[in-house]
Amino acid sequence: MKIFLDTANLESIRKFNDMGLLDGITTNPSLMSKEGGNPKDAMEEITKIIKGDVSLEVISTEYSGMMEEGKRLRQYGKNVVVKVPMTPDGLKACKSLSSEDILVNVTLIFSANQALLAAKAGAKYVSPFIGRLDDIGQDGMHLIKEIKEIFSNYDFDTQILVASVRHPLHVIDAAKIGADVVTLPPAVLDKMMLHPLTKIGLENFLADWDNLKSGNPDIKI
DSSP states (O other), X not given: OEEEEEOOOHHHHHHHHHTTOOSEEEOOHHHHHHHOSOHHHHHHHHHHHOSSEEEEEOOOOSHHHHHHHHHHHHTTOTTEEEEEESSHHHHHHHHHHHHTTOOEEEEEEOSHHHHHHHHHTTXXXXXXXXXXXXXXXXXXXXXXXXXXXXXXXXXXXXXXXEBSOOSHHHHHHHHHXXXXXXXXXXXXXXXXXXXXXXXXXXXXXXXXXXXXXXXOTTOOO
């Protein structure tokens, strides 16, 4: 399963990319606004740092505007995936952009019907927002199971990109189902690396080494 980072924060992107953990990036207007500064500069830098797919989102809600913005976003790099909303105009833009070999991520997916239509329109990625479904008392992970089952029945090349991930258990559940991608906020990826027994074990190893070295001050690994 591929791991994308859901952020526009360059420090976080460099940090996890240097660890070899990132297969791509997803962004949106809210994330860009959170970081401040010039979004153009941020998008240019992100596409340089990351070799994998970088989803950059259109602002327009009408077809013509999505097409114009999508083509402009694509100029930031060949690894740019244009993110469009799950609306009638978004599906139309998805079909048109895909026909011009511009990859598309259809976002704000909340039902299997929407995912099916996005795949039919030629999306490379569909982005179901599981955390937001959980917030309103629905089972977000059940949606991933439904989409996975439907896509497995046919020859869709569309990948399931699990979004709105709130905690590490979402990642494990998505991996068990066989989702293609999860996109994570930096805080969730940080939590995935941590376990109290790892910390305790390391502290014990270091304490034992210090004891050994106290009797042999010149010893080295």
